Amino acid sequence: MKTKISTDLEKRYNPNKDAFMLLNTSSYLDPRFHRLIHLDRDQQQEVRERVKSELMVIAEDCRGYEEDGEVAAMAKGTQEKTALGAMGDLFGNVYQGAESTDASGRPTVDIGNVLQQEMLIYESETPLPTDSDPLSWWKASGSKYSHIAQLARRYLSIPGSSVRAERVFSTAGIIVNKKRSALDPENVDRLVFLANNL
Known part of the structure; x- marks a missing residue:
């Protein structure tokens, strides 16, 4: 097996x-x-x-x-800008060190x-x-790994299955039938939204 x-x-x-x-x-x-x-x-x-x-x-x-x-x-x-700010702009780089x-x-x-x-x-x-919950860990440690946390948010938010999407399609199939085939697309969207979020 x-x-x-x-x-x-x-x-x-x-x-x-x-x-x-x-x-x-x-x-x-x-x-x-x-x-x-x-x-x-x-x-x-x-x-x-x-x-x-x-x-x-x-x-x-x-x-x-x-x-x-x-x-x-x-x-x-x-x-x-003030006069002091202008002096800082003029001589600031002299005292900052050898950074590029x-x-x-x-x-x-x-x-x-x-x-x-x-x-x-x-x-x-x-x-x-x-x-343990990886999303809770990222919430607590996101500031420590700021760049990786952004990428983790993108990847770890991907749903693990398509069941939820399939349910939405099934609901739409129930709502739009032979007797209700003339429904306006906006009304269909609203009805599907209400059916799945009530």
Whole structure:
């Protein structure tokens, strides 16, 4: 029986399929299974690389939003400069040290190293017991792993089954029958919503 189940799972979740990577990325983001001991080293590294690449996209998106906010704040701040602020702008870099800065004078940060460090610290966490709630853990630890927490929210919010969606379709089939086939689509949406949320 175990062999049949194992064979069936290997067909469905073959390492060459997208579902395999999706499930293992979700496992990495679950603090109960984040060490990926069920995979060999090459597969573990492949999952980590995928997570890191997705984290880079999230970090770049966040950086873009911050820059937009900073541009607006700088535009507002230029109107409110004082003489002391102008002196600070003029001589501030002399006393800040030898940090590298970008064109706007902010210190540059290698986001790849930051994400790598965050992942290493996350991977060194002791796995949670299997009966614990990973979402509660992320709620408590989200500030410690800010980038990984954003990705975990995306993956761990995926429903585990399609039962709920199937029920919605069944409800719609009951509501729209031969006698009620002329219903307006907006009314159908409202009736389905009410039937599933009362």
